[in-house]
Structure formats: structure tokens, C-alpha cells
Amino acid sequence: MDVTGVLNQVFVGLSRTVILFIVSSGLSLILGVLRIPNVAHGSLYMIGAFMAFTLSKLFGGGDMGFWMALIGAPLAVALISLVAERGIFQYLYEREHLMLILLTFAFSLVFGDLVKIVWGGEYKSVPVPYMFQGFIPLIGGLPFPLYNLFLLVCGPIIAILLWLLVNKTKIGKIARAAAVDMEMVGAVGINVSWVFASVFVIGCLLAGLGGVLVAPTVSVTLGMDHTLIIEAFLIVIMGGLGNIWGALLGALIFGLSQSLGILIWPQFGIIFPYLAVVIVLIFRPTGLLKATW
Amino acid sequence: MATGILNIKGRIWWIVALVVLCLVPFVLPRFYVYLLSIILLFGLFAMSNNFPLGFGGIYQLHHAVFYGVGAYGTALVITKSGLSPWIAFIVGPLIAAFLGLVMGIICIRLSKLYFGMLQISLGSLVWAVVYRWYSFTGGDDGIHGISVPDIISSYKGAYYFTLIVTGISLYVLYRLLKSPYGSVLQGIRDNPVRSSMIGVNVKKHQLLALVIAGFFAGVAGTLFVVVDNTVFPDMMFWTLSLEAVIMCLLGGWLTFLGPMLGAALIVIIRTFVSTYTLYWALVLGIIFTLVIFFLPNGVLGWIEDAVKRKPNLAEAKE
Numbered sequence: 001m002d003v004t005g006v007l008n009q010v011f012v013g014l015s016r017t018v019i020l021f022i023v024s025s026g027l028s029l030i031l032g033v034l035r036i037p038n039v040a041h042g043s044l045y046m047i048g049a050f051m052a053f054t055l056s057k058l059f060g061g062g063d064m065g066f067w068m069a070l071i072g073a074p075l076a077v078a079l080i081s082l083v084a085e086r087g088i089f090q091y092l093y094e095r096e097h098l099m100l101i102l103l104t105f106a107f108s109l110v111f112g113d114l115v116k117i118v119w120g121g122e123y124k125s126v127p128v129p130y131m132f133q134g135f136i137p138l139i140g141g142l143p144f145p146l147y148n149l150f151l152l153v154c155g156p157i158i159a160i161l162l163w164l165l166v167n168k169t170k171i172g173k174i175a176r177a178a179a180v181d182m183e184m185v186g187a188v189g190i191n192v193s194w195v196f197a198s199v200f201v202i203g204c205l206l207a208g209l210g211g212v213l214v215a216p217t218v219s220v221t222l223g224m225d226h227t228l229i230i231e232a233f234l235i236v237i238m239g240g241l242g243n244i245w246g247a248l249l250g251a252l253i254f255g256l257s258q259s260l261g262i263l264i265w266p267q268f269g270i271i272f273p274y275l276a277v278v279i280v281l282i283f284r285p286t287g288l289l290k291a292t293w
Numbered sequence: 294m295a296t297g298i299l300n301i302k303g304r305i306w307w308i309v310a311l312v313v314l315c316l317v318p319f320v321l322p323r324f325y326v327y328l329l330s331i332i333l334l335f336g337l338f339a340m341s342n343n344f345p346l347g348f349g350g351i352y353q354l355h356h357a358v359f360y361g362v363g364a365y366g367t368a369l370v371i372t373k374s375g376l377s378p379w380i381a382f383i384v385g386p387l388i389a390a391f392l393g394l395v396m397g398i399i400c401i402r403l404s405k406l407y408f409g410m411l412q413i414s415l416g417s418l419v420w421a422v423v424y425r426w427y428s429f430t431g432g433d434d435g436i437h438g439i440s441v442p443d444i445i446s447s448y449k450g451a452y453y454f455t456l457i458v459t460g461i462s463l464y465v466l467y468r469l470l471k472s473p474y475g476s477v478l479q480g481i482r483d484n485p486v487r488s489s490m491i492g493v494n495v496k497k498h499q500l501l502a503l504v505i506a507g508f509f510a511g512v513a514g515t516l517f518v519v520v521d522n523t524v525f526p527d528m529m530f531w532t533l534s535l536e537a538v539i540m541c542l543l544g545g546w547l548t549f550l551g552p553m554l555g556a557a558l559i560v561i562i563r564t565f566v567s568t569y570t571l572y573w574a575l576v577l578g579i580i581f582t583l584v585i586f587f588l589p590n591g592v593l594g595w596i597e598d599a600v601k602r603k604p605n606l607a608e609a610k611e
Contacts, residue, residue, distance in 0.1 A: 037406065039535070088582075097406050098352065102542055103585045105535045109578035117572065230417060230531055237410040268425055274418040278399070281411045285403050 008142045013259030015148040018155035019214045021251035024232040025244050026206030032242020032292040033179045033199045039104040042229025043111035044204050048073050048211025049220045053124040066129035070212055077208025078201045085200045126215035162244055175199050179292050234277045242292030249288055318449045326448055330455045332557045334516040337459045339540035339552035341509035347546030349502040350482030354409035355416035356537050361529025363389035363511025368436045368524045378442050386511030393507020397500045424526045435525030451520045462509055478502055543584055545591025554593050
């Protein structure tokens with residue numbers, strides 16, 4: 001096993017980490033503040049990816065199409081989630097978790113079929129934008145796709161923006177307070193319902209964003225929600241419920257164990273991330289970092 | 294309905310139901326007999342899920358893994374070892390029960406959502422191994438054309454075998470629930486702290502419930518091998534587990550027979566809606582949403598409530 005091969009896999013794993021982090025941080029935000037284990041989160045990720053396909057086609061498939069998709073698709077997903085939240089979820093915050101898991105699972109079935117109705121069952125591919133086509137040589141001369149480099153830049157930017165949102169803005173502070181004591185926040189005259197709605201929409205927007213960013217690197221297909229949502233849940237649990245940095249740590253462990261596992265044992269590469277989760281949860285049952293509940 | 298299993302009136306209903314189920318293959322065409330077999334084994338699967346979930350209060354969120362492992366255990370013993378299939382039918386559920394014990398020991402320290410998540414993660418591990426181990430489990434193709442003994446290889450034989458095994462399993466599950474052990478388990482569900490205060494070993498009782506559930510899920514998996522002669526990795530994918538939980542909810546998870554009813558409804562809806570439209574999942578999802586909103590105790594729970602409420606109303610009028 002040579003060093004360049006390992007290094008290459010590390011970078012592949014890091015690009016995967018970025019996607020996993022973006023999606024699972026949204027899930028973690030919703031879990032931490034609203035306490036909804038949102039199984040439909042993966043469907044929103046899938047809708048984001050399909051939306052990226054449509055928008056990038058609509059704007060000619062070039063750079064313009066990609067940037068429009070990057071802005072438009074998450075917004076569209078946010079709109080869908082706003083309707084779902086105001087229409088249904090807001091009446092169910094008091095229900096127990098099991099009911100919410102089942103309800104959001106029912107939603108994921110509905111969303112899955114709606115995607116099938118709108119986009120059909122075939123594979124879709126989103127072109128890599130011209131400006132990110134090509135490769136750059138890594139240390140040791142292995143070519144590394146420029147688009148993955150773009151992903152590696154996106155990850156930290158989004159992490160910092162999220163940190164600013166949660167810690168430095170008013171809505172973030174209210175949301176954190178509501179996560180600890182919702183009734184008290186309501187008692188001081190804050191409209192908790194709308195704070196919850198905005199947190200839900202922001203979380204879902206992140207799912208859509210993850211879908212757009214992943215779209216050029218994979219074939220966009222039905223069923224991409226099913227594998228991702230389990231990964232995202234495990235990352236959130238592993239990192240500590242509701243903790244954004246925990247989601248980052250979890251995504252790093254998940255992404256790297258996946259890419260390096262393939263190097264160690266190609267046939268069973270996919271079992272390594274699950275193994276990592278099991279080991280983490282055996283020793284730290286409530287996650288690596290402090291959970292919000 | 295569940296309480297009436299042993300009194301005279303209840304017994305008559307049970308005998309009538311059994312006779313009707315025995316006569317079905319003489320009346321209905323092959324497809325419906327097959328469908329009924331599937332309903333019975335899915336019902337057993339959902340009821341075994343409900344044992345820790347509804348009566349033990351444990352978040353058994355990845356039950357399909359025991360169902361799948363039971364089926365794969367049976368299929369592998371038949372195809373790889375050359376032992377008699379009858380032995381395989383026992384080995385499969387035992388492997389599932391053993392997996393239930395191992396996963397239970399690892400997960401039982403956690404509670405509620407954390408328990409469910411660790412179980413899902415361990416279950417995904419099992420699924421990933423089965424999905425990738427082409428030389429042993431057939432990978433994502435699964436194993437097809439598994440030969441079963443001649444007497445149960447016809448569709449009628451498979452149906453009767455399923456009926457008998459499901460009947461025995463339900464009886465055992467019912468007796469377990471009505472035994473002192475079952476009462477303790479339900480006590481733990483309602484108040485774990487108080488139960489441990491009066492000297493009940495909470496974890497041990499819960500662990501036993503997980504092993505029992507694993508065993509009967511394995512039985513259901515074995516029955517699937519008999520009815521369908523095939524196994525595939527999707528049998529232990531997490532979506533099936535959530536469907537099983539929904540079967541419990543739909544029928545009513547505080548009732549004994551609820552999950553069977555839920556399984557029947559889901560299998561029937563899926564079969565008949567999918568003949569009309571490609572989008573049966575959409576219909577199913579909408580039905581689930583409505584049930585969660587309006588019937589949180591499930592269909593059977595709702596019926597029981599309605600039946601119980603009637604006499605009270607009559608009394609009030611007097």
C-alpha cells in the first residue's frame with residue numbers, strides 16, 4: 001500500500017465528508033432544536049439533487065446552470081419544507097419520537113413517489129461545471145478532480161456560516177434557548193412556533209444543498225435517499241445529538257473510514273463506517289461530543 | 294379480542310377462523326392462497342416486532358435484520374450443508390435468536406432512541422456483510438430456487454405449513470404475554486424505575502424479550518423461504534423494519550392481534566394498489582399519515598375502544 005494511494009483515498013474521503021457533514025448538520029439542527037427525527041431528510045436531499053438536474057438543464061448545463069442550481073435548488077427544497085412544516089409538522093411537536101419517525105417515514109414514501117412522478121425512474125446525470133472540470137496534481141502526482149477541491153472549500157465555509165448562525169445571530173440564540181426550555185422561551189414573549197419553522201427550513205435547506213453539491217459526482221437516482229438518511233442519522237448519533245461540531249466529527253469518521261476501508265479490504269469496504277459507529281457507541285453511548293438533550 | 298382467547302365465546306370464534314383458514318385453498322385460486330401465506334408470515338413478523346415494542350416498550354427499530362438472518366440461515370443450511378431442510382427450519386430461527394442475544398447485549402445499556410439507533414447501525418453492519426459477501430450469501434442477487442421438502446413445496450403445502458407454524462407461534466407468544474414474565478415485561482414498559490425498585494432485573498427481562506422477538510422473526514423469515522423459495526438482502530434493509538413498526542401501529546400496538554391486522558392491511562393495499570398504479574408507496578404514505586393523525590392506537594385499538602365505550606354509554610343513559 002503506497003503513500004500516494006492512501007493520500008488519494010484520504011482526499012476522496014474528505015470530499016465525501018463534506019457532503020455528509022452538510023446533510024447531517026441539517027438533520028442535527030432539527031433534532032437538537034425541534035426534536036424531530038426527520039426520516040424525510042434524505043428525501044429532501046434527493047429532491048435537491050433532482051432539482052439541480054432540472055435547473056442546470058434549464059440554464060444551459062454550463063457554469064451558469066450550476067450556479068443557478070446551487071442557489072435555486074436549496075431554496076426550492078426550503079419552500080417544500082416550509083409547506084410541510086406549517087401544514088403538518090407544527091401540530092406534532094408534542095408527539096413521541098417513535099410516532100415522528102413513522103410519520104416522517106411515511107413522508108419519505110410520499111416524497112419518493114412524487115419524485116418518481118415528476119422526474120421519472122431513470123438515472124439522471126448533472127454535468128460538472130466547466131470551471132471545475134479537469135484535475136490538479138496532488139503530492140505524489142496523483143490527479144485530483146477540481147470539483148472535489150471545490151467541495152473541500154465549501155465544507156469549512158458552511159461549517160463557519162452555521163456556527164455564526166447558531167452562536168452569533170438572534171435566531172440562533174433563541175433556537176438554542178428553545179432547545180433547552182421551549183415553554184420559558186414562549187413565556188418571555190417569543191413566537192416559538194416561527195422560530196421552530198425557521199430552524200426546520202434551514203435544516204432542510206442544508207439537505208437540499210447537500211443534494212445539489214453531490215449531484216455532479218454521482219448518478220442522481222431514486223433510492224439515493226435511503227442510504228444517505230441512515231448514514232446521516234448514524235453520524236448525528238455518533239457525534240452527539242444537536243451538536244454541529246459533533247456532526248462534523250461524525251462525518252469525518254464516517255467518510256474517512258469508508259474511503260480507507262475500501263483500501264484495506266475492497267470487498268467489505270462499506271462495513272467499516274458502520275463498524276466505526278458501533279465502536280463509538282459502545283464506548284460513548286451518547287455520542288462523542290455533548291448532546292443538547 | 295385478545296382477552297377473549299380462552300373463554301368459551303372467544304374459543305368458538307377462534308375455531309371458526311381456523312376452519313375458514315383451513316378451507317381457503319379449496320376455494321380460492323392460487324394467487325390468493327399465496328397472498329394469504331404472505332399475510333400470515335408478515336403478521337408473525339410484525340407481532341414478533343410488537344413483543345418488545347408494544348409490550349416491552351423497547352425501541353425495536355431494526356427488526357427486519359432478524360427476519361432476514363433467519364431466512365438466510367435457513368437458506369444457507371439447505372443449499373450449502375446438505376442437511377435435511379427440517380433441521381434448517383430450526384437452525385434459521387435459532388441463529389436469529391442468537392443474533393438477537395448478541396445485539397441485545399450490546400444495545401440494552403441504551404434507552405429509547407439511542408437503543409434504536411445502535412440497533413439500526415448494527416443491523417446495517419449485518420446487511421452490508423450479507424450484501425457484499427458474494428461467495429457465501431450471493432450478494433445483492435440473493436439465493437433463488439431453494440428446494441424445500443416435497444410435502445410443503447406445493448403452494449397448498451406451503452400455505453398449510455405457514456398456517457400451522459404461525460398458529461403455534463402465536464399461541465406461544467400469547468402464553469408468554471399472559472405468563473408472569475409477560476406481566477413483568479409490561480410492568481417494565483409502564484414504569485421501569487418502579488419495576489427495578491421492587492427487585493425486577495429490568496435489563497435481563499428486556500434482553501429475553503429481544504431474544505424471543507429475534508427467534509419468532511427468524512421463524513417468519515424461514516416461512517418466507519418455504520413460501521417463496523428465495524432470499525435477498527432487501528429482506529434486512531431498514532425500510533422493511535420501519536414498515537413492520539408501521540404494521541404494529543396501523544393495527545394497534547397495545548393489542549395482541551393488532552400487528553397481524555396491520556400486516557394484512559399493508560400487504561393487501563400494496564398488492565391491489567400496485568395493480569392500478571405504479572405509485573403505491575404514495576398511497577401507503579398517505580394512509581400512514583392519516584392513521585398517525587387520527588388513529589394513534591391503531592385500527593384494532595380503535596375498535597376495542599369503541600366496543601368498551603358502548604356499555605358505558607348505555608349505563609349512563611339508564
